[in-house]
Amino acid sequence: MSNPSVPGRIGVRTCSLIALVLLIPLLSRALLGWSNPAGYLSDLAIGSTLLLLLQRRAWWLALPVLLFWAGLWVASAELVSAVGRLPTSADLSYLFDAQFVENSTGGALAHGWLPVLMGAGLLGWLLSRWRARSQPERRLPRALWAMPLTLFGVHWAGQHVLPSEAEPWRQYTLSHQLLAAGTGEVQRGLAHWLGTDAPPPALATVGLTQADLNGQRLFEGPGKARNLLLITLEGIPGAYVRPNREALHSRFDQDLMPNLSRWAARGMNTPDYVLHTHQTIRGLYAMLCGDYDKLANGTPKGVELLTQQTRNNDCLPAQLRQAGFATHYLQGAGLRFMAKDRIMPHIGFGAVHGEEWFSNGNYLEFPWGKDDRAFFEGALDYVGQLRQGKQPWMLTLLTVGTHQPYSAPDAYLQRYDSPRQAAVAYLDDALGRFLEGLERQGVLKDTLVVITSDESHGIDGVRLASSWGFNLTLAPEQAQLPQLKPGTYGHVDLTTSLLDYFALPIPASLSGRSLFRSYDSGREMISFTNGMLRYHDGQGTFTECDFQQRCRRYASPGFIADRATYLGQAPAASGPQITGLAETLDQSLLNTPLNLRYQFGSPAPIALQQQIRDDWVDNLIGAQYLEMPEGTRTRVRLKVRALDPAHTAYIQLKAKEFEQDVALGLPGEMQVTADQPLDLQFDFDNPTLRKAFSFHLLGYGGGAVEVTDFSVITALPDEDLGVEALEDSAVVHAS
Structure with a gap:
């Protein structure tokens, strides 16, 4: 009986994974017109890493990783086509904004063939896993782990010895760029923790x-x-x-x-x-x-x-x-x-x-x-x-x-x-x-x-x-x-x-x-x-x-x-x-990141839909992307008034960080009528830095409402978090 733990002939499942993570990216780069030696090196480095990490993993564990990787490829191609740059963390809010995505694509992607190609590769890999589910898959030789390390090393050396003026998407696959950026952040954080990062003299401003x-x-x-x-x-x-x-x-x-x-x-x-x-x-x-x-x-x-x-x-x-x-x-x-x-x-x-x-x-x-x-x-x-x-x-x-x-x-x-x-x-x-x-x-x-x-x-x-x-x-x-x-x-x-x-x-x-x-x-x-x-x-x-x-x-x-x-x-x-x-x-506007005071309220009437379609496109207070410093406390005050006596407004308030819901103990659905306006106030602590934080005020039921106050104040816990000063400024912000 053969031993699956020793090297041998590569099976169909491994071949389909090789096609997905190695061949399809190289083909996609060529079809997109992004040909560059550094870019192909980057694709091979990331692809070989995925191959070695996922080759013998359970399909339900490997599939989310591959979907995320394929999604980065599609997002990269679309944003480069739209505005000539790779996505960043600041783009996450827009990628999850139904209005932005629908309007920007016009119902069709600029490179519609790319998700089809990626999808075909993923489907082929899943089918091969299912058809060969009873057959053990031989592991790849351990010596192959030197392949991604070598490719990453050659790419790194090329960036230092022979730097190129080519655009970032030609030199990096997005997952490689995110990995390199994260590694750099860890290195700088470690140097700061060890006290070895003495700052150089600051440049005059x-x-x-x-x-x-x-x-x-x-x-x-x-x-x-x-x-x-x-x-x-x-x-x-x-x-x-x-x-x-x-x-x-x-x-x-x-x-x-x-x-x-x-x-x-x-x-x-x-x-x-x-x-x-x-x-x-x-x-x-x-x-x-x-x-x-x-x-x-x-x-x-x-x-x-x-x-x-x-x-x-x-x-x-x-x-x-x-x-x-x-x-x-x-x-x-x-x-x-x-x-x-x-x-x-x-x-x-x-x-x-x-x-x-x-x-x-x-x-x-x-x-x-x-x-x-x-x-x-x-x-x-x-x-x-x-x-x-x-x-x-x-x-x-x-x-x-x-x-x-x-x-x-x-x-x-x-x-x-x-x-x-x-x-x-x-x-x-x-x-x-x-x-x-x-x-x-x-x-x-x-x-x-x-x-x-x-x-x-x-x-x-x-x-x-x-x-x-x-x-x-x-x-x-x-x-x-x-x-x-x-x-x-x-x-x-x-x-x-x-x-x-x-x-x-x-x-x-x-x-x-x-x-x-x-x-x-x-x-x-x-x-x-x-x-x-x-x-x-x-x-x-x-x-x-x-x-x-x-x-x-x-x-x-x-x-x-x-x-x-x-x-x-x-x-x-x-x-x-x-x-x-x-x-x-x-920091030209905010001399200190503390005592941040935002007012998202407005006296303008807002018509409500009969039902909530999307947390992003239906947000009654528009787009935000806030940062809240570590060790601070945030107080929010919300006032909503229904303008149509014939309709009851149903209001929801959600909070998200990097597009994921954040549990702040907010109440569920709240009813608002012309006779019974909503007046809600709550606090929450920020034990760590919150980034890409957004509030989503949603409403349905027909008629119209007026968000007269949506005050957000962030300060140190021992500072006054009173919102009264912001109440009178709501009209100033919207006039």
Whole structure:
């Protein structure tokens, strides 16, 4: 009788597992166009590890591991296709958000063949396990354990000896990147526990945190414009603007936005324009509030700003509103996603509208809201209404048509290689017609028009495309402005620049330089995109650090460049120094992580569905992603009032951490009527750090409710956790 514990011929079950964890990833990488030696090494290292760990495990134990691994592959492919980056922990809330997933995919994945391929591999493995269930499986030779160790070692050595500028998804499979990042965290934690991690000297933050108005003004006195129109295009990188490509000698030669480029030839362009982070709400915060958003994952500063009653008044809309402007915000999607329904009023917009404002129909089906042609036609009417008033005005527009799933008419889809390119071309035509309409109406004669993007969806093979933004300025005094604005700028400069244009005071809390001044010296700049932390010292040295705090240095006169001269590995201290600099900037709003005060309540009526469909899409208080420090206590107060006497509202409150339910002893379903409002208050301790924490306020029963108060206060246990101070501020947050 054969002994299953000794090596022998490989059975069908092992062969099916080899096909699943080794062959399918290699084939998928090739089909996705992610071919890179480091990437194939990473796939083989992870695949061989899974093979050795799961080869003789029970199917019910191996299956969840394989499902998780396959899910990471699909999530990676979809997010890279959508926004040009790998998923992070901060994306978990969106991956579990039914509205985000449904709208972003449009009902279909960008790479629908990948889950089919993975599913076929999993099914083949399960069938082989079932058919050979009575046959013992011979173990693999012990010597094979050297295979994953060797592959991981070769990959690690390659990253250190011959570092590549290829995108992270080309060099790592997501599970390998998560494993490497976790290992690095353990190493740093152990060094801290042993006291061997003496911190290097901290980098100064003055160049990044203070407004710099020492440059020479490009024209005397305030600008001639009476109004401000800020047009934000979803996900558009600076490489799509021809003058920017030419100025930086970019090898990217696809002319996807000829209309925008034609208008750029008439205005002032800033080729070296930096986007600091991913995600719309983070980009809007940086450009409208003159501050870097989180240069890592965590609670967006726009949400943290809801805890502030002073810093929000320094944002551009609030400053212009104080100067007598009527301030308006209009976007093509609903407002509740990413909490823009609360954040935008809080930073000073007097009128905030989303998809519900538009009365004109769409030209094509688009799950996020208005397609770009319909959006800009409505926006042109909005501008016309503003021009009938006597007040100067500020209008901020945000398009959504170039968000995944990139809808476009059939005529565009037939002309271009991908739906994303077709959607970009459709946006370009819609924007061109809009700008022509503004010119016909005489808007350009008395209005400063700034066209930019919230983030960059990246361009495959283009260096730093995920950080490359653009800023096109059309001003009444165009003859006094250069066509190409020299120097490095970014979203952090926009608020300071626009206040400087109108010769308004610059609040002390703002950062940045003015685009309407010329400077003789370089300046520091920082960005966190694609999992890479990038820092330019303003003196010709560009440093790029990966998720393991390994840094490379380049000689580069500016931040964005098509090429840069590699100077070698940066000193070991560079990683902790630049990470420490980013962490300091991350705390610009909250000088201490304690005594956090959030108000998610609003006087706006909220219509209830007849039943709860999903914990995420039906959340009555929008998206949150909170952090609660170790050793603190959190107090919550909730007030809900039913507005329709004919309906009883049924309310549920849940708490989740990393998308998993957290047991806080909350009551079950609660009934609310017009005569009997809900007033609930409770505390809970945070014995360890809570991250990716979210509240889910759900309701059903028809009619409408008003969440007049949802106060969340976190402080040390011996501090006053009273919520009375927040009760009066609910209206402030939503007005």
